[in-house]
Amino acid sequence: MRLAPPVGLMALSIPAIAQLVPSPTYNPPPAASGTVKSSSSPNPQWSNVLGNAFWFYDAQRSGNLDAGAYPNRVTWRNNSAMQDGSDWNLDLTGGWYDAGDYIKCLFPLSNTLFALSWGALTHGRGWDLAQQSAYLDSTLRWGFDWMMRAHPSDDVLFVQVGDSTIDNSYWGGDQNIPTPRPSYPINSSSPGTDAWASTAAAFAMASLLYTPGVSYVPISGASPPSSPSLGNSTYASELLSHAKTLYATANQTRPFSLFAHSIPAVASAYTATNYTDKLAMGALSLALATNESAYYADAYNFYQEFALTGSNDPWNWDSRYPALYVLFVEAAKTRPNLATGAGLAVNLTGWQTEAEGWFDRIVNGEDSKQHFMTPGGLLWFEGWSDESSLIEAMSASMLFYKYAPLASTSNKTSQYQEFAQNQVAYMLGNNPMSAVYLVGSHPNSPQNPHSAPASGGDNINAIRTQPPVEAHVLYGAMVGGPLQNDKFWDWRDDWVQTEVALDYNAVIPFLASWQLINDSPDPYYVNVTANTYYVPSGDPCDAALPCNGTGNGGLSDGAKAGIGIGVILGVGLIIAFIWYIRRDQIARWWRSGYVRPH
Numbered sequence: 001m002r003l004a005p006p007v008g009l010m011a012l013s014i015p016a017i018a019q020l021v022p023s024p025t026y027n028p029p030p031a032a033s034g035t036v037k038s039s040s041s042p043n044p045q046w047s048n049v050l051g052n053a054f055w056f057y058d059a060q061r062s063g064n065l066d067a068g069a070y071p072n073r074v075t076w077r078n079n080s081a082m083q084d085g086s087d088w089n090l091d092l093t094g095g096w097y098d099a100g101d102y103i104k105c106l107f108p109l110s111n112t113l114f115a116l117s118w119g120a121l122t123h124g125r126g127w128d129l130a131q132q133s134a135y136l137d138s139t140l141r142w143g144f145d146w147m148m149r150a151h152p153s154d155d156v157l158f159v160q161v162g163d164s165t166i167d168n169s170y171w172g173g174d175q176n177i178p179t180p181r182p183s184y185p186i187n188s189s190s191p192g193t194d195a196w197a198s199t200a201a202a203f204a205m206a207s208l209l210y211t212p213g214v215s216y217v218p219i220s221g222a223s224p225p226s227s228p229s230l231g232n233s234t235y236a237s238e239l240l241s242h243a244k245t246l247y248a249t250a251n252q253t254r255p256f257s258l259f260a261h262s263i264p265a266v267a268s269a270y271t272a273t274n275y276t277d278k279l280a281m282g283a284l285s286l287a288l289a290t291n292e293s294a295y296y297a298d299a300y301n302f303y304q305e306f307a308l309t310g311s312n313d314p315w316n317w318d319s320r321y322p323a324l325y326v327l328f329v330e331a332a333k334t335r336p337n338l339a340t341g342a343g344l345a346v347n348l349t350g351w352q353t354e355a356e357g358w359f360d361r362i363v364n365g366e367d368s369k370q371h372f373m374t375p376g377g378l379l380w381f382e383g384w385s386d387e388s389s390l391i392e393a394m395s396a397s398m399l400f401y402k403y404a405p406l407a408s409t410s411n412k413t414s415q416y417q418e419f420a421q422n423q424v425a426y427m428l429g430n431n432p433m434s435a436v437y438l439v440g441s442h443p444n445s446p447q448n449p450h451s452a453p454a455s456g457g458d459n460i461n462a463i464r465t466q467p468p469v470e471a472h473v474l475y476g477a478m479v480g481g482p483l484q485n486d487k488f489w490d491w492r493d494d495w496v497q498t499e500v501a502l503d504y505n506a507v508i509p510f511l512a513s514w515q516l517i518n519d520s521p522d523p524y525y526v527n528v529t530a531n532t533y534y535v536p537s538g539d540p541c542d543a544a545l546p547c548n549g550t551g552n553g554g555l556s557d558g559a560k561a562g563i564g565i566g567v568i569l570g571v572g573l574i575i576a577f578i579w580y581i582r583r584d585q586i587a588r589w590w591r592s593g594y595v596r597p598h
């Protein structure tokens with residue numbers, strides 16, 4: 001069992017795990033400052049968006065909060081979960097809580113760290129402009145150092161710490177987090193191709209970012225953070241060695257499997273749809289980090305074998321398709337030797353066609369069943385956006401911005417940038433609610449993010465109302481977001497709309513960095529009149545608060561009775577209609593003794 005050192009000692013022995021120490025210390029300004037217009041460069045409002053988005057990761061920290069490069073910035077957080085990993089005699093303390101509660105989940109974290117690293121690789125100059133490069137370094141190291149501890153040997157990878165059932169029945173502060181907090185590993189007898197490959201992709205991308213003087217310039221003028229430099233060959237090779245063994249394990253272990261199928265106890269938190277796109281992402285990221293064509297050949301073979309072409313899915317913890325397309329274009333542009341070394345065509349045009357297919361189907365409103373715009377103008381992915389709408393729109397925006405300079409025509413370049421600009425403006429206040437969906441950025445920001453530590457509440461049966469005012473401002477957190485009708489209920493118990501998560505915030509720093517590099521004017525929110533957001537009337541009817549009477553937002557008895565009568569009438573009409581159009585078939589079944597036709 002590990003024991004926490006006494007407080008006095010802890011303050012003296014802060015291990016310097018990051019090479020850059022922030023100076024000056026950044027602390028978020030009060031929300032009221034979101035109405036102050038500015039015209040200086042670099043833009044202070046966009047710098048705050050970037051700085052706050054990173055501050056959120058500090059607020060999510062688990063373990064010894066002073067174990068990083070600088071003392072804890074979030075005064076209302078305490079050291080917590082100091083025994084994590086003890087059930088396996090390992091130190092799995094640290095890392096981050098995944099969302100509004102207290103489990104630690106590796107799989108969505110791997111995509112978060114991939115997104116942060118990949119964004120900084122091409123748009124790192126924005127972190128310099130915002131004076132946030134030291135926070136980038138310490139945030140990445142806080143995450144990757146934990147992932148290294150979660151990967152103690154080649155095939156063993158801890159995918160979750162904490163039991164979802166125990167965790168879901170607790171709502172309270174960080175001092176009474178319920179135990180036990182079991183840790184769940186995958187290994188060669190309980191495999192998880194998706195987790196191994198996705199984690200390999202993150203390690204590989206960060207290794208590239210930390211390579212001193214890295215040459216990765218698919219976009220003219222793009223660069224990793226330069227001043228001061230992140231480059232550190234020791235750290236880059238540590239990261240790469242984890243990437244290689246994880247990927248080799250993923251590539252060799254048969255049958256390919258999902259970690260959530262191997263460990264049913266973690267399935268309720270994150271179950272991926274498939275491992276195929278993650279395998280290709282892992283291989284391609286390793287190809288870029290090593291320059292070895294064998295990895296490129298794997299990526300290409302997975303793309304072919306699993307028919308990864310033509311997806312309309314978003315980019316998120318589960319689906320990697322569009323990010324994969326963009327990464328293939330970057331590879332063709334910046335490392336053509338990878339393809340030729342594998343005996344393949346570089347085919348920049350072909351990869352552009354693949355990526356632009358995804359972008360154009362969105363901007364031209366094709367495949368409108370799979371994605372479309374809400375009436376208020378938010379990009380919506382059917383079947384994905386209904387449990388956290390903003391992440392899908394914002395991760396798409398990162399891809400639009402990142403890809404735009406690589407597009408085949410200048411028209412597309414401007415079209416893609418404009419599309420992303422509109423999505424970001426929606427998130428920052430240009431929406432029917434006049435809501436600014438980053439907590440603490442403007443008076444119209446959500447006041448009630450679904451976060452147990454920030455809320456100050458400890459009554460799981462009164463999450464919305466106790467306490468009436470959220471105890472702490474969770475600066476920089478992007479909430480789940482509005483429903484398909486653009487309405488947003490700022491209710492703490494509605495986790496669909498108000499929950500926060502590591503992966504929700506993963507693309508915000510990039511989005512702000514892009515604006516800083518391009519010297520954009522103020523974010524939209526400076527023009528939003530303060531205190532013009534109101535909770536809509538009626539009930540949300542989402543997965544958190546369904547309108548069938550189970551949620552706090554349930555209907556009155558009269559409304560339920562009305563719906564009941566409506567349902568009975570509706571079902572009757574449908575039966576009558578089916579009977580009418582299928583009357584010949586029904587007559588045949590009747591005659592043949594109810595044998596179902598095939």
Ligand SMILES: *[C@@H]1O[C@H](CO)[C@@H](O)[C@H](O)[C@H]1NC(C)=O
Binds near residue numbers: 018019233
């Ligand atoms: C480079 O990273 C290694 C590994 O994390 C660390 O020990 C070392 O202090 C870093 N070097 C510098 C110059 O900060």
Ligand SMILES: *[C@@H]1O[C@H](CO)[C@@H](O)[C@H](O)[C@H]1NC(C)=O
Binds near residue numbers: 076077172174175453
């Ligand atoms: C941190 O500890 C203090 C003192 O025990 C407590 O008041 C506070 O609520 C704790 N913070 C959280 C997020 O639980």
Ligand SMILES: *[C@@H]1O[C@H](CO)[C@@H](O)[C@H](O)[C@H]1NC(C)=O
Binds near residue numbers: 186263
């Ligand atoms: C492999 O992982 C499974 C599932 O987490 C676990 O039950 C088992 O103990 C692990 N095996 C070893 C040898 O660690």
Ligand SMILES: *[C@@H]1O[C@H](CO)[C@@H](O)[C@H](O)[C@H]1NC(C)=O
Binds near residue numbers: 215290291335337
């Ligand atoms: C990979 O190749 C690029 C040029 O194609 C080069 O600049 C870079 O240093 C190489 N990286 C490694 C790790 O060999």
Ligand SMILES: *[C@@H]1O[C@H](CO)[C@@H](O)[C@H](O)[C@H]1NC(C)=O
Binds near residue numbers: 251252295298
């Ligand atoms: C991945 O596995 C395939 C099939 O076993 C093999 O041909 C390939 O060489 C492996 N990739 C690497 C980089 O080792």
Ligand SMILES: *[C@@H]1O[C@H](CO)[C@@H](O)[C@H](O)[C@H]1NC(C)=O
Binds near residue numbers: 275306
């Ligand atoms: C994943 O995709 C592959 C190839 O398309 C398919 O064979 C496999 O059944 C899928 N696995 C799951 C878990 O959906």
Ligand SMILES: *[C@@H]1O[C@H](CO)[C@@H](O)[C@H](O)[C@H]1NC(C)=O
Binds near residue numbers: 345349350351354
């Ligand atoms: C290039 O990519 C296009 C579109 O994906 C594909 O149709 C074509 O066969 C590729 N050409 C080569 C030589 O690989």
Ligand SMILES: *[C@@H]1O[C@H](CO)[C@@H](O)[C@H](O)[C@H]1NC(C)=O
Binds near residue numbers: 411
């Ligand atoms: C490019 O955009 C301009 C202005 O929107 C339009 O007039 C022109 O037709 C477009 N060109 C192509 C090739 O689509």
Ligand SMILES: *[C@@H]1O[C@H](CO)[C@@H](O)[C@H](O)[C@H]1NC(C)=O
Binds near residue numbers: 522527
């Ligand atoms: C805010 O309003 C001013 C004046 O109408 C306008 O010039 C500016 O472009 C607007 N800024 C944003 C971010 O919309």
Ligand SMILES: *[C@@H]1O[C@H](CO)[C@@H](O)[C@H](O)[C@H]1NC(C)=O
Binds near residue numbers: 543546548549550
């Ligand atoms: C109400 O809907 C929720 C979410 O769809 C579901 O979990 C629950 O079982 C439903 N309850 C009833 C009584 O239908």
